[in-house]
Amino acid sequence: MIPFLHLGPITLPTFGLMVATAMICAFFVMRADLKRRGIEIEAETLVAVPSLAGMIGAKLYHVLETPQELFADPVGQLFTGYGFAWFGGLIAGIAAFIYLGYRFRIPLLTLFDAASPAAALGYGIGRIGCLLSGDGDYGIPSSLPWAMSFPNGVVPTLQRVHPTPIYEFLAAVLIAWLLWRLGATQARTPILPAGEKINATAKKFERVPRGRVDGQLGMVRPAGFVFAAYLIYTGFARFLVEFIRINPRSFFGMTNAQTAGLASVFLGAALIWHLRGKGDRSRAVSA
Numbered sequence: 016m017i018p019f020l021h022l023g024p025i026t027l028p029t030f031g032l033m034v035a036t037a038m039i040c041a042f043f044v045m046r047a048d049l050k051r052r053g054i055e056i057e058a059e060t061l062v063a064v065p066s067l068a069g070m071i072g073a074k075l076y077h078v079l080e081t082p083q084e085l086f087a088d089p090v091g092q093l094f095t096g097y098g099f100a101w102f103g104g105l106i107a108g109i110a111a112f113i114y115l116g117y118r119f120r121i122p123l124l125t126l127f128d129a130a131s132p133a134a135a136l137g138y139g140i141g142r143i144g145c146l147l148s149g150d151g152d153y154g155i156p157s158s159l160p161w162a163m164s165f166p167n168g169v170v171p172t173l174q175r176v177h178p179t180p181i182y183e184f185l186a187a188v189l190i191a192w193l194l195w196r197l198g199a200t201q202a203r204t205p206i207l208p209a210g211e212k213i214n215a216t217a218k219k220f221e222r223v224p225r226g227r228v229d230g231q232l233g234m235v236r237p238a239g240f241v242f243a244a245y246l247i248y249t250g251f252a253r254f255l256v257e258f259i260r261i262n263p264r265s266f267f268g269m270t271n272a273q274t275a276g277l278a279s280v281f282l283g284a285a286l287i288w289h290l291r292g293k294g295d296r297s298r299a300v301s302a
Contacts, residue, residue, distance in 0.1 A: 016165050016166075017148075018149060018167065018168060028148065029147040030147065030150065032144070033140060033141055033143050033144025034070070034144055036140055037066075037136075037139075040136055041066070041133040042058050042059065044132055044136055044191070045062055045129060045130060045132075046058035048130075048132060048133065048198060049061070049129055052125065052198075054121060054126075054129065056119050056121065060115065061112075062133065064111050064114075065107075065115070065130070065134075067111075068108055068111035069104035069105070069107050069111070072103040072106055072107020072108065073103045073107070075107075076103020076104070076106070105249075105275075105279070108134065109127075112126055112130060124238040127239065127241075127242035127245075128239065128240070128242050129198070130242075131198070131244070132192075132241075133191075134245065135191040135245060135249060136187060136188065136191035138187050138249070139185075139186070139187025139190075142183045143180060145180040146181060146184075148169050149165035149167065149168015149169055149170060151168070151261070152180055152260070153165060153172070153176045153178060153179055153180065153261065154177025154259040154260050155259050156174045157175060157176055158175065159177070161178065162176060163176065179256050179260055182256055183253075183256055186252040186256070187252070190249060190252065193244070193248065194245055194248070197236065197240065197241045198241045200236060201238075201240065201241060237290045238290075239289075239290050240287065240290060242286070243283040243290065244283065244287075245283070246282050247279070247284060247287075249276075249279060250276040250277065250280040250282075250283065251276065251280055252276075253279070254273050254277055254280070257270045257272050258273075
């Protein structure tokens with residue numbers, strides 16, 4: 016593991032480098048998504064502000080999980096380069112997007128949809144930073160061929176353990192790809208005037224007869240659907256990986272992150288349920 020890179024008198028934390036890389040990759044993905052949706056706003060703002068808010072939220076959530084350690088060493092706990100909680104970053108990032116949506120008058124659900132693939136990919140790349148720094152985000156001991164030890168990590172271990180940051184990276188890349196595909200038809204689906212419907216019998220999420228998007232059969236996807244899928248996919252992935260993480264258990268034998276993952280899944284499912292009546296406001300381009 017390489018927690019730090021030493022370039023002469025300069026010392027660079029690899030975690031910070033990967034976070035910067037994650038922001039750059041998220042910028043390009045989100046810029047492309049905004050372009051295909053016809054949203055005219057600089058992607059730099061929509062990446063930088065939520066990313067900064069997410070890092071602050073992730074740090075605060077992490078330190079507040081163990082208040083006794085925070086009170087014992089507040090400066091050391093708050094200003095370290097490691098110790099970030101995914102759910103805290105998610106909450107703060109969403110709050111930042113709500114502010115930006117109102118600030119630039121962009122429909123919130125549409126903005127959340129455009130940000131979801133970028134957020135998923137950025138999270139995965141950030142996990143590589145956890146792997147390089149060995150900051151304690153690894154899993155329980157394992158004898159699998161790809162198990163790793165972190166003798167020089169920020170939180171060292173000589174045992175061979177599950178490299179859970181790699182698992183999360185792979186899951187995040189898959190989720191980002193799925194969300195991008197989900198957003199493709201949504202982004203190219205014109206919105207009908209309020210009250211107008213596809214046809215008398217069309218229902219939400221049904222495949223539209225003869226409906227095509229660039230030669231492909233299209234599906235009716237209301238604004239917010241991609242974001243709901245993001246909440247479900249990422250929450251479920253985090254719930255699963257926590258079974259082999261070293262985090263302490265709390266509610267019903269689950270870790271705090273596992274509980275947060277379930278909450279994310281339920282929120283995503285509730286949003287999809289809420290959107291069920293809105294699918295007839297969009298239609299695929301007729302062939």
